[in-house]
Amino acid sequence: MTADMEIPAPRRTRIQQEKRELILEAALEVFSTSGFRGSTIDQIAEAAGMSKPNLLYYFRRKEDIHETLMQRLLDTWLAPLRELDDIGDPLTELRSYIRRKLEMARDFPRESRLFANEILQGAPRIMPMLEGELKTLVDEKAAVIKGWMRAGKIASTDPWHLIFSIWATTQHYADFDVQVRAVLGPDRGGDGRFEDAARFLEQLFIDGLKPKI
Amino acid sequence: MTADMEIPAPRRTRIQQEKRELILEAALEVFSTSGFRGSTIDQIAEAAGMSKPNLLYYFRRKEDIHETLMQRLLDTWLAPLRELDDIGDPLTELRSYIRRKLEMARDFPRESRLFANEILQGAPRIMPMLEGELKTLVDEKAAVIKGWMRAGKIASTDPWHLIFSIWATTQHYADFDVQVRAVLGPDRGGDGRFEDAARFLEQLFIDGLKPKI
């Protein structure tokens, strides 16, 4: 839909495409654990298996890498919310939204942390997008949810804060992963923790949102 | 209780006490928005209104400032959970725990972000504390909550993930503050957003946790 926004999309050779992907993959790893200012071009270059000048041949500035990474991230990151559909059973829609968001936290934790890092630092590079595209999308979906509430399909509450709480609880398992694993310990903190989380969140949100008769 | 753990607690002059506080206040501001690696001694010194060598007279290394800040933070940060009491009505206890956590997100957002930054980057400096003190405390309180569930006082669910979800939803309003404000917009994103959040979270957790008859 709104994809492929790396705007001028200049023609690129095969090698350029491959190496740029390699760099972005390495940069995701580095940026997501150290933040923008805490990461160095050398670290990214080493993680990508190339020299610093070589990396700078593909991305002229450190910021360009981060910007490209962010642009790609945002579309896929908001995809689950975009899919939240007016048609279809409300509780089912919400349940699968929560499930999809939790799966993203499990399968793309680095993307989640990259995003969290950016927001934590005041979102200097994506503020316009938050106030524009994101706000529009959330307002739109909040209206859908509000419709469900007025129709008595789900319990009445604040749709915006409902969305926030879904973001918070699901992304928590990516952003605070080390804490979750440390607290759960070696036994309960293994691979099963995401299924436990899924069960818990379904109970919390879905049972909690069932219409009160 | 477990306070005042700046271990050797060397004798300090009046000036030392004041200046150290000034530095810690400035460092909290800087660290919480840029992370450890992303912050410089110069930034902290400037925020504290003193020269870099002067700052280094009070804290010999950058890490010492961060460490002191962390030690102070952790005790106050976990205080609300420590207060969760076996005696007293379960739903009331949980309600006030949630309220206290949300108040902390409102009143000490920088502390929340400092903590989030540390965890995001893999908790290199506080890992032992997570696996030790924190895990012990959470296990203890999870047992209390489990007792309430067995007694039929609250709905049965996973106590650990319940605690995680309370952390996630409340701290979200500090850590992701810019996003929350951007999405809510100038009107709904004002000072009232914490009261809206409090109402929403109470409904989500308390109504959701009422025992099913």
Place this chain on the structure above:
DNA sequence: GCAAATTTTGACCGATTGGACAAACGTTAG
């Protein structure tokens, strides 16, 4: 008031940072 102790400063250091650049090396099309 004065000597000792504490606090502040400017100058400086080696290491690391983001980035420039020309030369060397590969690849590819004709």
Place this chain on the structure above:
DNA sequence: CTAACGTTTGTCCAATCGGTCAAAATTTGC
């Protein structure tokens, strides 16, 4: 094969980094 183009590298640079140090300025104890 070769000329043009794309890729890679080593070297270098100015700025910034965390931190030192001796000397100057200030505060403190008597």
